[in-house]
Amino acid sequence: MKYTLITGASSGLGREFAIQCARMGMHIILIALPGGNTASLAGQLMDEYAVDVQVFEFDLTDAAELEKRVNEIIRCYPVDFLINNAGIGGTEAITETPLEKIDRIILLNVRSTALLTRQLIPHLLRHDKSYIMNISSMAAFTPIAYKTVYPASKAFISVFSLGLKEELEGTGISVSVVYPGPILTNSGTARRIISQGLKGKMGLLPTPEIAQKAIRMTLAGSPVIIPGIMNRISHFLMQLLPTGFKMKLVSREVKKEISYSI
Structure with missing residues (x-):
């Protein structure tokens, strides 16, 4: 029995990764914060898809706890697929953050x-053969005012993943990085996306579609995954624009989100 380990698995894209992996017959290890009803999700997946699902609830930002719990996981379960999905962001002036x-x-x-x-x-x-899937964001492709730290963190994920892929070439580990566009993960993100009107909805895909495409392309060995044709077109066009211009363009739209942030 081999396992797929998914972080941030209690809600949003992480929850959908869990559902799609279980549907494909994968045994799963779910990592999430306590209180996210992850055990209930695990029970549903085991009943519906007849796979084994293990749940570990702890805070990934606690480095000592992370090391301890991961040692416990690899001691007991053969993991051959890692999905680094956990992440947070938000929209706020840096002086107010x-x-x-x-x-x-x-x-x-x-x-x-x-x-x-x-x-x-x-x-x-x-x-x-094993796989690493890291979740970056379309935000990684340009600096964005009123988000500042978030796109910088996702740019790290992008560069980290591509460097890791090169370093692990020929080892049997395939590394992929996914750049999702807007996702309706909760009411807060939904309000922010809707506030941008048509521009905000461009590139918007159903969460199951993003998860399915990301898993399928990761297992096929694709190093760079941009779900949705509109997101791929947007990425291509943004590459043609001067950095200063696209920063102003994107930041102006993002500023509209502040009043809808929670």
């Missing part, structure tokens, strides 16, 4: 991804 929030974005989006990946690589190398 609490220091604790900035710290948490960096700890979760950047540090925990790097530490978890590093800890699992020797374990993944034991398999003839």
Whole structure:
């Protein structure tokens, strides 16, 4: 029995990854914060798809706890697929953003991804073929005012993943990085996306479609995955624009989200 490990699995894209992987017959390890009803999701997946689902609830930003729990996981379960999905963001002027929030974005989006990946690589190398999928964002492609730290953290995920892919070439570990566009993960993000009108909805895809495409292309060995034709067109066009111009263009639209942020 081999397992797929998914972080941030209690809701949003992480929850959908769990559903899609179970549907494909994969056994799963779900990592999420306590209180996210992850155990209930695990029970549903086991009943419906006859797969084994293990749940580990802890805070990924606690480095000591992360190391301890991952050691426990790799001691008991053969993981051959890692999905680094956990992440947080938000829209707020930098002067209004609490220091604790900035710290948490960096700890979760950047540090925990790097530490978890590093800890699992020797374990993944034991398999003839294994996979790492890291979730970045379309926001990684340009600096954005009123988000600042979030796109920077997702740019890290992008560069980290591509460097890791090159370093692990020929080892049996395939590394992919996914750049989703807007996702209706909760009421807060829904309000922010709707506030942007047609521009905000461009590139919007159903969460199951994003998860299905990301898993399928990761298992096919695709290093760079941009779900949705509109997102791929947008990425191509944005590459043609000067950095200063596209920063102003995107930041002007993002500023509209502030009043809808929670």
